[in-house]
Amino acid sequence: MKKPSIPDISEKLAAPLQAIASPQRIALLLAIGNGEACVCHLEAALGWRQAYISQHLMALRKADILQDRREGRYVYYRLKTASYLDLILDSATLSGLSAETVSAVINTQTYPSCECPHCTPAVIPIDTLRVKTSS
Numbered sequence: 001m002k003k004p005s006i007p008d009i010s011e012k013l014a015a016p017l018q019a020i021a022s023p024q025r026i027a028l029l030l031a032i033g034n035g036e037a038c039v040c041h042l043e044a045a046l047g048w049r050q051a052y053i054s055q056h057l058m059a060l061r062k063a064d065i066l067q068d069r070r071e072g073r074y075v076y077y078r079l080k081t082a083s084y085l086d087l088i089l090d091s092a093t094l095s096g097l098s099a100e101t102v103s104a105v106i107n108t109q110t111y112p113s114c115e116c117p118h119c120t121p122a123v124i125p126i127d128t129l130r131v132k133t134s135s
């Protein structure tokens with residue numbers, strides 16, 4: 001087998017870097033983090049309009065960075081591999097930010113304005129809690 005040339009290898013190496021090389025896409029990956037997030041959650045986390053978020057999510061999915069899963073009325077997005085978060089953390093060092101600063105904003109928050117199951121745990125209807133007594 002022929003040894004791949006530096007230009008061949010370089011092109012391959014550039015692909016994942018190019019796929020996430022915009023502040024918007026990095027923001028989405030940070031907001032999704034190691035877990036899952038629906039569009040409403042990303043709206044709350046980033047303060048962007050849904051159409052704008054969807055457009056970037058679509059691109060990240062097409063680049064095989066994100067996968068989605070539907071559950072009821074929510075579509076959840078997750079990273080296919082945490083390696084992209086590692087890449088972002090490496091970039092933190094290169095950009096003069098501490099890895100701690102970046103780690104602190106990786107999806108851990110809940111948002112009062114978001115109604116996703118992550119932010120608003122299911123409210124059990126009070127009727128189902130009432131114990132039926134036969135008195």
Ligand SMILES: [Zn+2]
Binds near residue numbers: 040114116
């Ligand atoms: Zn949420």
